Amino acid sequence: MxxxxxxxxxxxxxxxxxxxxxxxxxxxxxxxxxxxxxxxxxxxxxxxxxxxxxxxxxxxxxxxxxxxxxxxxxxxxxxxxxxxxxxxxxxxxxxxxxxxxxxxxxxxxxxxxxxxxxxxGCFALTEPGTGSDAANLTTRAVRDGGDWLLTGSKMFITNGTWADVALVFARTGEAGHRGVTAFLVPTGLPGFGRREVHGKLGLRGQATAELSLDDVRVPDSARLGAEGRGFSVAMSALAKGRMSVAAGCVGIIRACLDAAVRYAGEREQFGRPIASHQLVQELIADVSVDLDASRMLVWRVADLVDRGLPFAVESSTAKLFASEAAVRAANSALQVFGGYGYIDEYPVGKYLRDARVMTLYEGTSQIHKLLIGRALTGVSAF
Missing domain, CATH: 1.10.540.10 (Acyl-CoA dehydrogenase/oxidase, N-terminal domain)
Known part of the structure; x- marks a missing residue:
């Protein structure tokens, strides 16, 4: 190795x-x-x-x-x-x-x-009524001659108001995952609407949108993959996407560690820098250990992908651990900063707000535990 x-x-x-x-x-x-x-x-x-x-x-x-x-x-x-x-x-x-x-x-x-x-591009999978239960999405695509007409709505779509093309997942057949098809939809087409979502807890700078499709017409050449295979397209994308989210979480943990170490060396209480207090060092040490563990889990996924080996469970593991570790790291960094961490003149409050959503999107922590548990036991607990 x-x-x-x-x-x-x-x-x-x-x-x-x-x-x-x-x-x-x-x-x-x-x-x-x-x-x-x-x-x-x-x-x-x-x-x-x-x-x-x-x-x-x-x-x-x-x-x-x-x-x-x-x-x-x-x-x-x-x-x-x-x-x-x-x-x-x-x-x-x-x-x-x-x-x-x-x-x-x-x-x-x-x-x-x-x-x-x-x-x-934006990835239009999540809907107002279907998050974790993406296989039961309700956006529909109906054939009209050689074209498709797409109707429905999508929610919490990153890049949604900026995107020039949306990878839209719509129901073209039976209920469940076998009836879903993927389409590459230019966002400037008639009937394609988008509204930016404001007031988010974190990732405030990111263009997050609600999308609406009202008989948006696309040719069959816009279909990505075979009809009825859209769900597998989505899941294969998300398996790699979770690696990227986990890597981003490693970045948040690093930022938290750097900020906490720097501040602990500058801030004085009881006549000496707070870095000299044992329990402050404990907070910093815990963040450092989570950083190393998260990074190694991400690197393992990347190695498996590059070698063409199965990686879905390992990707879930990395995303689960790193996202939860990012929340812990931001919380510990805020504790090191004390009251100053609670105002946005300092960065750690933003790290905490941004880290929190990482445990929600591209599969909640609970969904990833179920995926890992199913892989280990062979039993679906959904």
Missing amino acids: DLALSDEQAAVQRLAAEFADREIVPFAREWDRAEQVDRSIVGRLGELGFLGMTIPEEYGGSGGDHLAYCLATEELGRGDSAVRGIVSVSLGLVAKSVAAHGTEEQKREWLPELTSGRAL
């Missing part, structure tokens, strides 16, 4: 770290307060190749392996989880799905746009 990074991986890590320190960290609080990330950052992410990682160069991607992708995602998550989410969704869920399941025509049409940042 060799955990040393290759020269290429180390270069990607440095590039992402420099980008985060220069383009993200100085503006994260401002974006959080304004509830909007500066949209120009999308183009810069594309220019540096962060929106094309693991996508073949022939389609405009920047190539590389999944460990390098996780290293970059960690750095972006350290800077601002709202920015990390732009990449995780447009690249991790949409572009990678097109690369894996798309026709040659679909790849040529969409991948160069998505990987360059000229276009963004």
